[in-house]
Amino acid sequence: MVTVRVLRPAATADVLPDPSTSAGRAARTDRAVGRYEDTVPVRRGSPTSAVDRVADFYGGYIDVLHDSGHGRLTDALRVHYLTAELRERLARWEVGRRPDGVLRFRGVPAAWEVAYTDSAMGKCRTRVTLIWRASGNRVHRTRLTVQSDLATRLISDIRPGD
Numbered sequence: 282m283v284t285v286r287v288l289r290p291a292a293t294a295d296v297l298p299d300p301s302t303s304a305g306r307a308a309r310t311d312r313a314v315g316r317y318e319d320t321v322p323v324r325r326g327s328p329t330s331a332v333d334r335v336a337d338f339y340g341g342y343i344d345v346l347h348d349s350g351h352g353r354l355t356d357a358l359r360v361h362y363l364t365a366e367l368r369e370r371l372a373r374w375e376v377g378r379r380p381d382g383v384l385r386f387r388g389v390p391a392a393w394e395v396a397y398t399d400s401a402m403g404k405c406r407t408r409v410t411l412i413w414r415a416s417g418n419r420v421h422r423t424r425l426t427v428q429s430d431l432a433t434r435l436i437s438d439i440r441p442g443d
Contacts, residue, residue, distance in 0.1 A: 329434070330434075331400075331405040331407075331429040331430075331431055331434045332395065332397045332405065332407050332429075334362065334429065334434045334436075335395050335407045335409065335427050335429060335436060336395040337362075338358065338362040338363075338436060339383075339393050339395060339409055339411075340393065341358055342355060342358050342359075342383060343384075343389060343390055343393055345358065346381075346389045347389045351381075359371075359383070362435065362436055363435060363436045363437075364430070364433075364435045364436065364437045366437070367436060367437055367438060367439070370382075371383065371439070382439070383439060384411060384423070385423060385425060385439070385441060386411065386413065386423050388413065390411040390412055390413050390423075391412055391413060391414045392411075392412040393409065393410065393411050393412065394409070394410040394412070395407050395408070395409050395410075395427075396408045396410075398426070400431065403430060403431050403432060404428050404429065404430060404431065404437070405428070405429045405430075405431055406426055406427070406428050406429075407426075407427045407429070408424060408425070408426060408427075408442055408443070409424070409425040409426075409427050409442070410422055410423070410424050410425075411423040411424075411425070423441075424441070424442035424443055425439055425440065425441060425442045426438075426439075426440045426441070426442040426443075427439050428440075
């Protein structure tokens with residue numbers, strides 16, 4: 282009899298402790314109380330969620346700025362995610378200023394966070410926190426309030442936040 286085994290490379294998330302060992306039992310116990318999931322970063326999203334679309338926009342926009350700077354791709358992201366009226370207001374705001382109107386700051390943040398704030402009258406508001414690395418290993422945070430239209434899920438306003 283010939284036995285055939287199919288082997289595939291294991292991704293980091295696929296490597297779990299053997300459940301028959303003490304480490305495996307501990308991982309299973311941790312998973313049962315939610316501690317295991319806290320150690321594995323999970324990112325989820327939905328194209329129908331206005332909050333997820335804000336997170337997608339800022340994540341993509343910051344990635345592009347980090348990789349290649351302002352250019353056609355950042356412009357395309359603005360066209361896809363922002364209302365035409367907001368794009369016009371940002372263009373006027375950026376004239377005579379150096380900061381990027383989407384980020385309200387110069388440079389590229391090291392990280393970002395997006396959190397739901399509230400929604401009413403067809404609008405959804407999220408808080409975007411941009412994390413900047415300063416000299417001397419200091420961290421600076423910029424908070425923005427981002428408004429989206431629930432009907433279109435397009436970002437319609439970006440203002441300095443709390």
